[in-house]
Amino acid sequence: MRAAGRGGPVTRAAVLSAALAIVDRDGVEGLSMRRLAEAVGRDPMVIYRHVPNKAAVLDGVAEIVFAQLSVDVKDSDWTAQLRVIARDFRALALEHPHVVALLVTRPLATPLGQRPPAVVRPLEDILTLLTQAGFSGETALHIYRALFGFLYGHILNELQEVVERPEETDEVLRLGLHRLPVNEFPLLRELAPLLAHYDGAAELERGLDILLNGLAATL
Incomplete structure (x- = not known):
């Protein structure tokens, strides 16, 4: 689905497609109704005709991804x-x-x-x-x-x-396992190569x- 550009029709599908693009790029915290309206090229009031609030937008984003399964x-x-x-x-x-x-x-x-x-x-x-x-x-x-x-x-x-120090080649250091007492967590130390890769x-x-x-x- 493609979001409607300026002059094109605004549909619920276009609004949700634009919302998914924003979430993909900037995460859920980067999505707002104002940014969504800007992406669709419309006044925010136009967006509210298709989705009443941000919660409905998030539900719709989950919906269009599930629809691909x-x-x-x-x-x-x-x-x-x-x-x-x-x-x-x-x-x-x-x-x-x-x-x-x-x-x-x-x-x-x-x-x-x-x-x-x-x-x-x-x-x-x-x-x-x-x-x-x-x-x-x-x-x-x-x-x-x-x-x-x-x-x-x-x-x-x-x-x-999460890897603590990705630049390290030693798996124990990469995972920060050196912070744990070796006598209390021997198996984590032993399995560090598998845990790191x-x-x-x-x-x-x-x-x-x-x-x-x-x-x-x-x-």
Whole structure:
């Protein structure tokens, strides 16, 4: 979606597209109704006709990102499809890192039935995928919650890992582990090379192996 320029039509989609561009560039704290109006090239009162306040804008930004997440409900291999969904969600998060907090928190601030269809659609489609694979509705919901609980945690961990001294080549110094008593935290010292070189794609696959293999075996 492209934001409307001066002289072009102003639509809710154009306003939200402009808001996403601002958040991608400057973070959520960089978004204001005034800056949004400037990006769209309109008086702020025009913006309020499409989104009543900043909270509605943030909800809309989460909505248009979630709308890019698709589920193939006809896939006969439910574990393979859930892997595709997980990889696609991670790709969206890496493309829009400033939006991740909105994806995790904004939908939860609204009752399920009042959330935009694009936000609820992945839930409905994953439940459809799993019930068609033979799971009960209750079990399908459990799998969905386990999957997205893992995904949210993984993405937040991957994007927010902070290195104290990135210029250092010694992993203990890079992570600031020299500040911790070595006799109290020996395993952190030992695993410093792995902690300092986080491979998000590989960690996602390892986590999915554990989660999906466990679900397939026990459910």
